[in-house]
Amino acid sequence: MEGTRGAEGVEGAAGQHADGGRTDAATEAFIAHRNLLFTVAYEMLGSAADAEDVLQETWMRWAGVDLGSVRDQRAYLVRITTRQSLTRLRTLGRRKESYVGAWLPEPLLTAPDVAEDAELADSVSMAMLLVLETLAPTERAVFVLREVFDLGYDEIAEAVDKSPAAVRQIAHRARAHVAARRPRGIVSRTETQDALDAFQRAAETGDLQSLLDLLAPEVVFLGDGGGVKKAVLRPVVGADKVGRLLAAGMGTIAAGSMRPAQVNGYPALILRFDDAIDTVVAVRIDDGLITGLYAVRNPEKLSHMERETTLRR
CATH class of the missing domain: 1.10.1740 (Rna Polymerase Sigma Factor; Chain: A)
Known part of the structure; x- marks a missing residue:
């Protein structure tokens, strides 16, 4: 920071x-x-x-x-x-x-100690931030302050201008909403790294099968170009459709340089062309399979990928 x-x-x-x-x-x-x-x-x-x-x-x-x-x-x-x-x-x-196309959170190149705090890493992961996007503003504030930062209900009540009793109800509602949509438990870095290794191998060798084997049947691909860079404008759903999309882009990906990095507390991939960041690729894992692929290409969202950001609870 x-x-x-x-x-x-x-x-x-x-x-x-x-x-x-x-x-x-x-x-x-x-x-x-x-x-x-x-x-x-x-x-x-x-x-x-x-x-x-x-x-x-x-x-x-x-x-x-x-x-x-x-x-x-x-x-x-x-x-x-x-x-x-x-x-x-x-x-x-x-x-x-x-906003033109899908909106994805702004990725952060995070310091190693973020990944060491499993709860913090989970709370800032691309998958969790997308879940938080489905909450109403006050619900999001209450959930973040209670579940991530462990603030008391009285403190939260002062922050959101609600009574402690109302905050308890909002917290209960937000917790149930998030639980129904969040990844199934905190995903290990090893699982995420394995999935990204397969993605990188497929991109570099053209062996798409190794990646397809990791895609969940209901996998969702989201691309964020912000109307500036080419990206899918709507979610692509299903292993077959996502597989075809990835196959079509393999040649372009192979022409660049793809390297692993710690993004929002989890392993991710950074695609560069001529040393300039083009795309940040993050994944969501459920039960060992990729259920979400997130590609951020909007240049305005990539400025925090050149230096580490320190996060704290």
Whole structure:
């Protein structure tokens, strides 16, 4: 997170204040929780660019707070971030309505320690972020704060402007919704890596059968070109159709350079042409088979693939 606009905005804003010690204390508190706040915003929005904007907005509000009145700085900052994320989530929803083709979360090149925290990696995986997209904004906020960050119902209630009793009901509803749609248990990195190894071998050798053997009958392929890069405009469903799509693109893929990377806490593949990132490929695994293939090609969503992003719970 060191290179994000949110961090730069904090440093720049801090330098403009003249009240010395108070500003230093506010800045230090913000920086201490910055990676956590980014993670909260990213899980709510699925967009690193929007999460960075939320961090900037959070800082601007935090800089005006009387620190002497704040009992728990972490909780207070999370509350500001949540409220700003909810506002932006509603705006983002309107943008998605006019988005060309499928909308996929913005992939992040994540640090190795993210993968070591299985619950955190699962919560930011492409598959889980797509499940979170099916929740209403407040449901998403409650689920993320409760299930991922283990905040108490009272804290969440303050963040989303609901009563603790209402938050409990929302949490129960969101939990059931996610449970019905999420991958079946936390998938091991080994399973994901095996699937991606097969994909890479098939692309490099033209042996499609090794990949077809890993596709679930109901596999779904989603491509996100954002209207800028060529991509399928609607989900491609079924092993036969996905297999034909992959077979048609094998020649193009083989002409580039495909390398493994840790993306959103799990193994993924990065396709480059002339050293420039063209596509990030992530997968969803259920019961050992690929049930989801996600190809992000929109250049505006690939800026966080050149440096690692630190996420925290």
